[in-house]
Amino acid sequence: MGAAPKQSPDQRVAEFQQVFARAEEEVGKVIVGHRDVVRKLLTALFAGGHILIEGVPGLGKTLMVKTASDVLGLSFKRIQFTPDLMPADIIGTQVLTEANGHREFVFKPGPIFAHMVLGDEINRATPKTQSAVLEAMEERQVTVFGETYRLDPPYIVLATQNPIELEGTYPLPEAQMDRFLFKVVIGSPKPDELREIMHRTTGAQTYKVQPNFDPIDAPIKIEELKQLAREVMVSEPVERYIISIITACTPGSPGATPEITQYLRFGPSPRGAQALILAGKVNALLAGRVSVSYEDIDDAVIPALRHRLLRNFQAEAENVSTEQLLEQVTKKIKRPATSRS
Amino acid sequence: MASNPVELISLARKRIARIAAIRASIYFLAPALTAMVLAAALPAIGRMTWERMGYFLPTNLTIDARLTMLAAAGFAILVGAYRGWRAYAASDDFIGAAIQVDEKTHANEQVVTLATLSNPDAPPPSDASRSPLFPVLWRNVTAALNSFNPEKEFAVEVAEPIRKSSLPSAAIAIALGLATLALIRPPLPIENTAMQLRKLADRIEASAKSPEDKQIARKVKKVAANLANPNIPPEEKKKELDQVLAQVEKKEASAGDQSGASTGTSKGSAGAGSSASSNASGGSEGKGESGQSQGQGKGSGKGEGSGGTGSAQNKSGGKKNGQNNNGGTADSIDLKNQLAKAQAQVQTDDLTASPAPNKPDPNAKTAQAPRPGNNPNQQGGSSKNPNEKGSAPVPVPQAGNNAGNKMPNGQGKQPNGGGTGGDTHLGEFPTAANYERFLKPGEKGIGLNINDARYVVFKIPSGAPSEGEGKTVIDTERPKATTAYTNAPLAPTADTAPPDERQLVPPRYRDLIH
Numbered sequence: 001m002g003a004a005p006k007q008s009p010d011q012r013v014a015e016f017q018q019v020f021a022r023a024e025e026e027v028g029k030v031i032v033g034h035r036d037v038v039r040k041l042l043t044a045l046f047a048g049g050h051i052l053i054e055g056v057p058g059l060g061k062t063l064m065v066k067t068a069s070d071v072l073g074l075s076f077k078r079i080q081f082t083p084d085l086m087p088a089d090i091i092g093t094q095v096l097t098e099a100n101g102h103r104e105f106v107f108k109p110g111p112i113f114a115h116m117v118l119g120d121e122i123n124r125a126t127p128k129t130q131s132a133v134l135e136a137m138e139e140r141q142v143t144v145f146g147e148t149y150r151l152d153p154p155y156i157v158l159a160t161q162n163p164i165e166l167e168g169t170y171p172l173p174e175a176q177m178d179r180f181l182f183k184v185v186i187g188s189p190k191p192d193e194l195r196e197i198m199h200r201t202t203g204a205q206t207y208k209v210q211p212n213f214d215p216i217d218a219p220i221k222i223e224e225l226k227q228l229a230r231e232v233m234v235s236e237p238v239e240r241y242i243i244s245i246i247t248a249c250t251p252g253s254p255g256a257t258p259e260i261t262q263y264l265r266f267g268p269s270p271r272g273a274q275a276l277i278l279a280g281k282v283n284a285l286l287a288g289r290v291s292v293s294y295e296d297i298d299d300a301v302i303p304a305l306r307h308r309l310l311r312n313f314q315a316e317a318e319n320v321s322t323e324q325l326l327e328q329v330t331k332k333i334k335r336p337a338t339s340r341s
Numbered sequence: 342m343a344s345n346p347v348e349l350i351s352l353a354r355k356r357i358a359r360i361a362a363i364r365a366s367i368y369f370l371a372p373a374l375t376a377m378v379l380a381a382a383l384p385a386i387g388r389m390t391w392e393r394m395g396y397f398l399p400t401n402l403t404i405d406a407r408l409t410m411l412a413a414a415g416f417a418i419l420v421g422a423y424r425g426w427r428a429y430a431a432s433d434d435f436i437g438a439a440i441q442v443d444e445k446t447h448a449n450e451q452v453v454t455l456a457t458l459s460n461p462d463a464p465p466p467s468d469a470s471r472s473p474l475f476p477v478l479w480r481n482v483t484a485a486l487n488s489f490n491p492e493k494e495f496a497v498e499v500a501e502p503i504r505k506s507s508l509p510s511a512a513i514a515i516a517l518g519l520a521t522l523a524l525i526r527p528p529l530p531i532e533n534t535a536m537q538l539r540k541l542a543d544r545i546e547a548s549a550k551s552p553e554d555k556q557i558a559r560k561v562k563k564v565a566a567n568l569a570n571p572n573i574p575p576e577e578k579k580k581e582l583d584q585v586l587a588q589v590e591k592k593e594a595s596a597g598d599q600s601g602a603s604t605g606t607s608k609g610s611a612g613a614g615s616s617a618s619s620n621a622s623g624g625s626e627g628k629g630e631s632g633q634s635q636g637q638g639k640g641s642g643k644g645e646g647s648g649g650t651g652s653a654q655n656k657s658g659g660k661k662n663g664q665n666n667n668g669g670t671a672d673s674i675d676l677k678n679q680l681a682k683a684q685a686q687v688q689t690d691d692l693t694a695s696p697a698p699n700k701p702d703p704n705a706k707t708a709q710a711p712r713p714g715n716n717p718n719q720q721g722g723s724s725k726n727p728n729e730k731g732s733a734p735v736p737v738p739q740a741g742n743n744a745g746n747k748m749p750n751g752q753g754k755q756p757n758g759g760g761t762g763g764d765t766h767l768g769e770f771p772t773a774a775n776y777e778r779f780l781k782p783g784e785k786g787i788g789l790n791i792n793d794a795r796y797v798v799f800k801i802p803s804g805a806p807s808e809g810e811g812k813t814v815i816d817t818e819r820p821k822a823t824t825a826y827t828n829a830p831l832a833p834t835a836d837t838a839p840p841d842e843r844q845l846v847p848p849r850y851r852d853l854i855h
Contacts, residue, residue, distance in 0.1 A: 009477045231472045235454035236436060289481070290474035291454035337440055 009290070012228050016285050019212055019225060020046070026071040026209040031064045032200065033193035040184045040303055041068055041158065045116075045222070046229050047278035049181025050137050050157040052122075052172075052307060059186045060197075061160045062118060069116040073211045073218030074154065077114035081125035083168065087132035091142045092149075107144060112136050113151060115219065119159040123169045130176060133157065137179045154222045174266070174310060181275045182300075183307035232281035233291045237336040242276050242297060244336075248329045249309060259328055263315035268308035275304035294335055302326050346482045347459050350452065353491040354438035358429045360495055364502045365428035369421025371506035372513045373414040379517055380410035387525075392536060397528030398521065400535075400570035406521050413513065435460050445494050448485040455482045531568060531686040538565035538679050545672050553592060560585050561676065568683055575691040579684065586680045589673065 007015065020042055027038045037053070041064065044051040053061050062078065069076035079090055092110035096103055111117065112133070122130065136142050140151045159180070161172070177183075189197060200207065213221050247255035250267030260267070279300035280292040287296070302323055309322040379386075383406060387398050398406070432438075439456030446452065455478055458471060465471075472478075528536060538561055546558035564581045567573045 009474045013474070013477065228474075231474050233454050233458060233472050233474065233478060235450055235457040237440060237453055237457075238450055287449070289449060289451060290472070290477045291449075291451050293449040293451075295449070337437060 013285060013288065013290065016225050016228055017288060020286055022212050023068065023071045027064065027067045029209060030067040030207050031060055032196045033189050034186060037184050037186055038064065040182050043279055043282045044181045045154065045156050046226050046282050047181060048226050049275065049278065050179060052180040052183040053158060053160045053186060054163055054183065055186030056164060057162060061186060062120060065116060065118045065158045067209055071209050071212055072222060073213040073215040074115035076116045077111040078118040078120060079111045080120045081122045083124060083126060085125045085129050087129050090129065090132050091144055094145055107147065112142060115152065115154055117157045119157060121162055122159040123161040123171055125170065127170055130170065130172060134176060134179065152219060154219055154226065177307045178269055178271050180307060182303040184303050229281045229285055232284050234277060235291060238292050238294060238297065240336050241294060242273050244333050245301060245329060246273050248333055249305060257329055257332055259325055263311060263320050263325060264309055265312045266310040268305050272305050272308045276300050279304055298330055301330055346455055346486050349486050349489060350435060350439050350442055350456055353442050353495060354433060354435055356491045356495045357438050357441060358433040360497050361432035362425040362429035363497055366421040366425035367499050367502040368506045369417045369424060371503055371510045373417035373421065375510040375514050376410045376414035376417065376517065379514060380407040383407050391525045395527060396525040397532050397536065398525045399532065400566050401572050402524045406524060410517055435462050446485045446489055448482065451478060451482050451485065454478060531690060534679055534683045534686055535565040535568040538683065541672060541676050541679060557588060575687050578687045582680055582684050582687065586677065589677055593673065
């Protein structure tokens with residue numbers, strides 16, 4: 001981490017809000033609608049997590065990520081996952097080169113070496129290739145031929161997957177799904193939004209976004225803002241509220257609701273609780289507060305936990321979604337009234 | 342008002358804890374008050390309810406019931422105090438108070454977060470560093486609590502706990518009421534007398550004109566209460582009755598002395614007889630159904646009543662010369678009558694309770710059969726053996742002897758004027774004597790006047806031998822059977838025809854068929 005910020009806490013909070021709002025605004029100039037998805041994308045970025053975007057083709061997923069990277073002044077790489085994609089194609093490999101009469105292996109970084117990496121249709125790659133991304137996502141480093149290469153912060157993987165055309169795909173295993181902070185679902189645009197999309201994409205006018213930061217300073221500034229988000233305080237009752245949510249979503253646990261026990265095989269891991277707190281902290285900063293409230297947590301429950309719940313056969317047969325289960329849980333859980341409850 | 346948010350939260354914490362304790366205690370206070378009010382008002386409730394319907398709650402049971410109610414009230418108070426203490430301990434929570442303050446100020450958990458980081462009950466470890474954003478939080482919370490007043494925000498609201506406690510209060514009232522109803526019963530004669538005495542005492546107390554009257558009323562009440570208490574020995578009851586009676590008579594005498602000379606002439610329907618007043622210088626005499634009596638006292642008065650009509654014209658001495666005394670009021674007469682009746686009943690109870698020699702011993706295998714008295718006409722008190730049946734040391738009242746001898750001065754007439762109808766309770770109730778006389782089979786006995794008897798016991802002799810000589814009479818007119826009959830078995834029938842249908846034997850019977 002860099003040097004201590006020279007600004008006052010109030011200025012830092014104000015800067016965070018300003019950067020976030022401008023990023024939303026600039027992305028909104030290119031992407032019509034999907035403001036909630038954009039907000040979740042930026043939240044995941046400042047919370048230091050990765051995001052899995054699910055939606056049918058043609059909804060502007062790639063454009064959204066590319067625009068966000070442009071706005072924030074971060075480097076961007078895109079990987080199209082296919083069944084024949086190999087791990088080396090992502091991570092990079094040693095290439096034999098000749099220089100000054102000597103031949104030597106030189107590491108050629110793959111597309112994973114960028115601040116923002118878009119893994120398009122990640123479920124089309126084989127598990128071997130998918131797992132190559134795991135180390136990069138979690139450890140922020142890759143290892144090639146015994147050599148470990150760090151990935152420059154900030155680092156965020158944005159993976160997309162297509163909910164249709166599932167033939168020949170390899171669904172992400174639970175362990176890999178758990179590494180994403182959020183899973184957001186992009187829906188079809190509304191009629192007004194669709195009209196606006198037509199105007200913007202078929203006309204002669206081009207939309208150019210204004211970057212928030214200078215590309216050289218951007219990584220440092222964003223890391224400072226990420227650090228600010230980590231400094232947001234959480235009260236004991238809010239922590240217990242998060243724990244009660246996680247417990248209620250774990251089938252077989254004492255606090256589990258009957259629906260959870262009926263329809264789930266596995267509940268969220270501790271990463272789920274971490275995701276709730278980090279997302280809650282960013283939400284609190286966006287609201288101008290330096291402490292997390294219950295509403296901040298409630299806002300993050302579904303995107304942070306929907307991909308961490310493993311439904312059983314009955315739930316799939318009855319078409320009970322994890323979103324429905326999470327909504328029931330948040331309605332049933334009572335907020336702590338005392339420190340002894 | 343404190344400007345420090347932590348101090349404000351601490352103030353709110355104490356306030357919330359006190360309110361919780363009060364609310365928890367109130368929940369049990371209402372049932373306790375209900376039980377206490379029931380205990381205090383039990384006699385009044387009894388007078389208004391079951392005593393009007395002719396039922397009675399004995400004094401000892403009344404005391405027990407009231408003690409039970411007070412114990413229930415005490416228990417409820419103890420439980421309320423305990424629950425209040427528990428509620429105080431449970432609500433004495435810094436974070437909990439911060440949560441409530443946060444809700445009141447809509448601070449979005451900023452107050453709670455500050456309380457978590459500044460909790461005096463759980464201070465953070467010394468090596469723990471606060472967030473750099475803590476000053477921002479402190480400033481935000483201070484601004485949010487700028488106009489916060491715990492005294493106003495957390496008011497004591499007792500309506501809800503009282504409303505909630507109405508159910509247990511009603512349950513306690515119903516339970517205690519049902520338990521009390523289970524204890525009431527029709528009064529015994531002595532209890533009836535006690536009730537009458539108490540009513541009289543109330544009346545006297547209400548119309549008391551002197552402290553002496555009130556004192557008498559209080560004593561009568563006490564006597565009435567003790568009279569119905571079976572735990573008090575009869576000797577003590579008799580002693581108290583004598584004392585009260587003596588006080589009443591003394592008061593009458595003194596009132597008579599102070600009221601000057603008075604003469605009274607009254608016509609009454611008391612039973613025929615004559616009596617001489619023992620405590621007044623006057624005398625009275627009556628004869629026949631409408632006997633006349635004349636009293637010669639120091640004062641002069643005239644009383645007149647019409648027998649049988651129930652109207653009394655001389656309740657306060659009849660036609661008096663304006664110098665009547667309190668001793669001559671109807672209440673006083675009633676009081677003396679009731680006291681006399683009570684004396685007689687106490688004595689009767691005492692005799693009933695004392696073992697009689699002829700009473701068969703239930704444990705003895707060879708009990709002596711009860712035997713009648715030697716002389717059916719024997720009067721009480723004439724026997725030398727006081728324990729022998731029929732030997733109560735009380736003279737049998739002679740008609741007209743005692744009817745009016747206890748009448749006050751100038752009172753030759755019964756105050757109610759309704760005639761006695763043979764009631765000898767005037768003045769002095771005859772103490773119980775052994776009136777049971779059984780005649781042997783065939784014994785004629787002498788004529789027994791039972792006009793004045795309260796009840797007569799008849800004993801039907803068992804196994805009385807026949808004195809006549811019978812003879813056997815053959816009844817030839819009895820109906821006889823006309824059809825021949827026999828009890829010989831019928832001859833077996835040989836049915837060789839095959840059955841109409843074949844039916845399988847149920848499996849459970851197949852083993853039985855060989």
